[in-house]
Amino acid sequence: MDIRISGTVNDSIVDGPGIRYVIFTQGCPHHCPGCHNPQTHEMSGGEITDTQAIIEEFRKNPLLDGITLSGGEPFCQPQPLCEIAEAAVSYGLNIVTYTGYTFEQLLEKSESDIFIPKLLLLTDLLIDGRFVKEQKTLDEAFKGSANQRILDCKKSFEQRIAIEWEEEYF
Ligand code: SF4
Structure with a gap:
């Protein structure tokens, strides 16, 4: 499945506990002043890659504790991220997700996209x-x-x- 990303990092120690594979999704509607990743805002920017290519990449790293979904805004692409997170969980990895939405806003959005609650549960x-x-x-x-x-x-x-x-x- 296609996913639009800004980039990935294979061995981060700053995006959650332990050693993590980080996916920076591309596209963010929040435009927070002072954002450290302004290059991730443009919805049509970054690159399109395949979820399986990402899964294959982190599967080969035996040192990982988990994966981190960051951005950009991960909840703009919940369906491909569910596929990635499900694979990660099956390999024993934990999941950290960053979002510019509040949890309460995501609960509301859960009504309109079934992959949002699915990603929250992963x-x-x-x-x-x-x-x-x-x-x-x-x-x-x-x-x-x-x-x-x-x-x-x-x-x-x-x-x-x-x-x-x-x-x-x-
Ligand atoms: S939500 Fe994150 S990526 Fe989006 S503008 Fe705010 S700080 Fe930047």
Whole structure:
């Protein structure tokens, strides 16, 4: 299946706990002032690749703890990301997803696209909310600004309320 990406990184240690394969999706509707990845905003930019090519690439890396879906806005392309996340889970990898939407907004959007709830149920950690320049933080691991939350995504989705991750990371 086609997916439009800005790029991938095979061994990140800054986009979630442990060693991670990161997919930077292309296309973002949020346009947060001060965004660090402005090249990912254009919906028709980046490159189109195949989900299977991405899956084959991370499958070959034995050091990974998980994959991270970042952007851009991952929830603009939930269907191909579900395919990728399902494969990752089948290889024992965990899933971290970044989004400029809030969890509550994604719950609302879940009504109109079945792949949004599916991706939420595949995600372990959801880092939600737009980047707010005035609240920029360098002290809080994995967050860009203090307004963002690190949510236990499965528990949050099951209970339909945002629940912050409180345990040790996997
Ligand atoms: S949601 Fe992320 S990628 Fe999109 S504009 Fe905001 S910081 Fe940039």
